[in-house]
Structure formats: C-alpha cells, structure tokens
Amino acid sequence: xxxxxxxxxxxxxxxxxxxxxxxxxxxxxxxxxxxxxxxxxxxxxxxxxxxxxxxxxxxxxxxxxxxxxxxxxxxxxxxxxxxxxxxxxxxxxxxxxxxxxxxxxxxxxxxxxxxxxxxxxxxxxxxxxxxxxxxxxxxxxxxxxxxxxxxxxxxxxxxxxxxxxxxxxxxxxxxxxxxxxxxxxxxxxxxxxxxxxxxxxxxxxxxxxxxxxxxxxxxxxxxxxxxxxxxxxxxxxxxxxxxxxxxxxxxxxxxxxxxxxxxxxxxxxxxxxxxxxxxxxxxxxxxxxxxxxxxxxxxxxxxxxxxxxxxxxxxxxxxxxxxxxxxxxxxxxxxxxxxxxxxxxxxxxxxxxxxxxxxxxxxxxxxxxxxxxxxxxxxxxxxxxxxxxxxxx
Numbered sequence: 001x002x003x004x005x006x007x008x009x010x011x012x013x014x015x016x017x018x019x020x021x022x023x024x025x026x027x028x029x030x031x032x033x034x035x036x037x038x039x040x041x042x043x044x045x046x047x048x049x050x051x052x053x054x055x056x057x058x059x060x061x062x063x064x065x066x067x068x069x070x071x072x073x074x075x076x077x078x079x080x081x082x083x084x085x086x087x088x089x090x091x092x093x094x095x096x097x098x099x100x101x102x103x104x105x106x107x108x109x110x111x112x113x114x115x116x117x118x119x120x121x122x123x124x125x126x127x128x129x130x131x132x133x134x135x136x137x138x139x140x141x142x143x144x145x146x147x148x149x150x151x152x153x154x155x156x157x158x159x160x161x162x163x164x165x166x167x168x169x170x171x172x173x174x175x176x177x178x179x180x181x182x183x184x185x186x187x188x189x190x191x192x193x194x195x196x197x198x199x200x201x202x203x204x205x206x207x208x209x210x211x212x213x214x215x216x217x218x219x220x221x222x223x224x225x226x227x228x229x230x231x232x233x234x235x236x237x238x239x240x241x242x243x244x245x246x247x248x249x250x251x252x253x254x255x256x257x258x259x260x261x262x263x264x265x266x267x268x269x270x271x272x273x274x275x276x277x278x279x280x281x282x283x284x285x286x287x288x289x290x291x292x293x294x295x296x297x298x299x300x301x302x303x304x305x306x307x308x309x310x311x312x313x314x315x316x317x318x319x320x321x322x323x324x325x326x327x328x329x330x331x332x333x334x335x336x337x338x339x340x341x342x343x344x345x346x347x348x349x350x351x352x353x354x355x356x357x358x359x360x361x362x363x364x365x366x367x368x369x370x371x372x373x374x375x376x377x378x379x380x381x382x383x384x385x386x387x388x389x390x391x392x393x
Contacts, residue, residue: 063108064100064251065188072096072142073149074259075231078333080151082226082382085309086263087206087233090333091149094138100251101135101143101189105196105218110178114196114246120214120238123199123247135250137202137215137233138257144193144217144230146186151229153185153192158225163194166224169244172196173220185230189248192218193228196246204235207263207307214238216245226382263307267360272300275314298325301354305361305380313378315345315352315365323348327365329378329385343387346374354378 058066075089076082105114106126118126124134135143144153152158160166163183164175173196184190192198197219204213213235221227236245275297299315312332317325325345331338345352345365352367363378365387377388 058098058100058252061100061251063104064102067099067101067139067143067187069098070096070142070147071149072138072145072257074138074141076151076229078331079338080156081384082229084226084232084382086307087261088231089259089261094257096138096142096255096257097253099135099139099253099255100132101139101187102132102249103189104177104191104248105198106247106249108177108249111176113174113176116173116196116243116246117241118199118245118247119241120199120201124201126247127249130249132249132251133254134199134201135248136255136257137200137217138259139250139255140192140198140200140217140248141230143187143189144185148186150186151231153230154182158228160224160228163191163220163228165194165220165228166222167220168222169197169220171220173244173246192230192248194220197234197242197244199245199247202258204233205259206235206261210237212237218248219244261308265304265307265310267304267306269301269303269354269356269360269363272302272312275300298351299353303329303360303363303380309380309383311380311385313354315354317348317351325352325367327352327354327378327387329387340385345376346390 058068060066071093072095073091074094075091076084077091080091102108104110104112106123107115115126120134127133145151146153150156152162154162159182161180161182163180164172172194175195177191177195180191180194183192183194185192195218197216200215200217202215203211204215205211214237216234216236217232219227219234226232236242296316296319297314298317301313303311303313305311312330314328314330315325316328317323325348327343327345329340331340345367347369349368349370352365354363354365356362357364357377361380364375365378366373366375368374372392374390374392376390379386379388
C-alpha cells in the first residue's frame with residue numbers, strides 16, 4: 001500500500017520491561033510458517049537475568065570465534081517490523097560476558113551437511129564430547145546481531161540472497177555449510193540462518209505453561225523476512241527430533257541470561273466512547289499527516305490484534321467543505337506517539353464505521369460515498385497495519 005498524504009496507518013504498542021531474576025525462556029510458531037513485560041499497560045513482563053562475568057578476551061580456538069563482553073539489545077524494538085509482539089522483548093539491553101561460538105553449525109566443517117535429527121540432550125552431548133556446550137539463546141542472539149545489534153546478521157534490511165532464506169526448512173536443511181559467503185555476522189559466525197534450526201540450552205519462557213519446551217534459533221522458512229531475524233525463536237519439546245533441527249556449540253563461561261515474557265492482554269477491538277480524550281496526545285502527530293482531509297476526530301477505537309500489542313485507531317472527518325474522512329492507526333511506546341502512514345478513506349456521505357472481520361487481526365472500515373457503499377480491509381501482520389483497496393458489494 002502506498003500511503004497517501006491524508007490518512008494514516010500506524011500501530012500502537014506499549015511495552016514495559018523490568019530487569020531482575022528469571023530462569024526459563026514460550027509459545028512456538030511453526031518453523032515452516034515463521035514463527036515481552038508486566039510493568040504496566042497491556043504487555044506481559046519481560047525479565048532478563050543479568051549475565052555472568054566472563055573473560056575480557058579469548059585466546060584463539062580452532063573453528064570458533066570469540067564474542068567479547070558487551071550489550072545485547074534483546075528482541076526487536078517496538079518501532080521496527082516485522083516483530084512478534086507476544087514472543088519478543090522490545091530491544092531492551094542486557095550486559096553479557098564473553099564466550100566462544102562455532103563458526104558453522106555442527107559438525108562445524110565447511111561443505112559438510114549439518115547434523116540433524118537430534119534431541120536437545122543429544123545435541124548437548126555432541127558438544128560436550130568436543131569440550132564445548134550448547135549456547136544459550138541470548139548468546140546465540142548476540143552472536144547473530146554482532147557488535148551493532150542489527151536485525152539480521154548482515155544488517156538491518158532483509159536480503160533473501162544473503163543467507164538463502166525464504167525457502168522451506170526441509171529444503172534448507174540439506175544444504176552444505178558455507179554456501180553463502182555473505183551470511184556472516186560482525187562477530188564471525190556464519191550460516192546462522194538459511195539452514196537448520198539450532199538447539200540452544202534455554203527453556204521457552206514466553207508465557208507457555210509447558211516449561212518442557214526448548215528454544216531453537218536460526219533456521220529457514222518461506223516467511224523469510226520474519227524468520228531470518230536474529231530475534232526470531234521457536235519452542236519445541238526437548239525430546240523432539242527432526243531433519244530440520246540441528247545444533248551449534250559454544251564454549252567458555254556460560255551467560256546466565258534468560259528471557260521470561262508474560263503474555264498479557266486478550267486480543268480484541270472496542271469503541272472509545274469519547275474520541276476527544278485522545279485529541280491532546282494525537283493532535284501534533286496526526287494533524288500534519290491528515291492535512292485538510294479532516295478537521296476533527298469523529299470516532300476512535302482501541303485494537304489489540306494479538307497479546308502484548310495495543311493500537312488505537314482514529315477516524316477524522318471534515319465538518320466543512322468536502323465531506324472527506326481519514327483513518328489513523330497509531331502506535332505509542334514509552335509515552336511517545338508515532339505515525340507510521342496515512343490514508344484517506346474518501347468522501348463520506350455517512351460517517352464510516354469499523355468492524356471486526358474474522359479473527360482480531362482483521363478489521364474492515366465500511367462507509368457510503370457518492371459511488372455507493374464501500375469497504376476497505378485493515379490487516380495486522382507482525383507489527384504492520386495494512387489498509388487495503390476499496391471494495392464494493
């Protein structure tokens with residue numbers, strides 16, 4: 001959708017974070033499909049346990065690279081997309097000690113087909129046999145994001161060709177290591193995406209009642225832009241084996257950091273009784289974008305398409321001149337309102353309304369213009385809000 005100069009599509013997210021003690025790390029998307037904090041608002045609680053100290057430098061180890069002590073921005077900031085709001089922290093910092101990580105998936109040999117069909121315990125044993133250990137999920141994420149905490153190992157913009165992402169996990173798991181020279185993070189490890197999913201020794205602590213789930217990172221899927229992010233994770237039973245699931249080893253003092261994300265809030269959609277109560281916060285943000293399309297707020301709605309995600313939608317219309325209306329979808333984070341896009345609804349012969357269509361991620365605005373009744377779908381997709389074209393009965 002190309003935003004016009006009038007109405008907006010924005011997403012509202014309030015994400016609060018606390019640092020403290022925690023132990024495990026939640027709900028799992030399917031690897032083939034792609035797939036934070038209770039300190040207020042509609043989010044659950046994210047607790048990141050501080051990392052243990054490790055040495056300031058690492059002597060060279062064959063087949064491994066040293067990841068120095070530093071700050072990891074865990075998850076995905078609320079203003080970046082794609083993002084899985086009910087599975088990821090909002091980019092809050094955690095200090096980590098230094099550690100080693102293998103350059104490639106096990107057996108850590110260029111040109112070798114990665115080892116798969118192992119449980120988490122079997123993966124751990126393979127690492128121990130080489131004097132190593134499984135990585136924690138935050139060690140894995142720091143290794144992937146590199147010193148600049150980028151969204152992907154190669155930068156912040158998704159490039160399918162860099163790691164060969166965007167294909168099924170079954171196809172990707174048969175690839176030999178080292179096929180994509182550009183699939184390397186700033187710390188040196190390669191093939192963290194584009195091939196097999198890799199066991200970590202962390203537990204899935206993102207709201208799931210099943211604490212037996214273990215965390216895997218990396219991998220591949222047709223939803224390449226989503227899955228290829230360093231922050232992406234899936235949870236699976238630790239005793240599960242699959243041709244798409246392998247491992248990578250770490251060494252050195254283990255970082256004790258873990259993510260515990262409480263999923264809070266029930267997805268839903270409701271009308272705000274008095275739209276003017278949102279006027280003060282949104283006037284400076286919406287007015288320059290809407291321009292002459294609307295001179296007052298006519299209706300407003302609160303929308304939670306998924307848990308841990310809060311959005312607000314405002315319909316503004318003209319009371320003089322052409323009866324045009326504009327729809328704004330907005331996101332706030334830490335008290336700041338952000339405009340993502342703007343879109344005119346069109347000339348309104350009657351005040352448009354918004355209704356839920358199917359699940360809570362799909363809405364539709366309905367109205368009447370000189371050509372008759374019309375509808376436009378509003379869809380939430382991993383942090384994005386897309387307003388579709390006009391459709392008519």
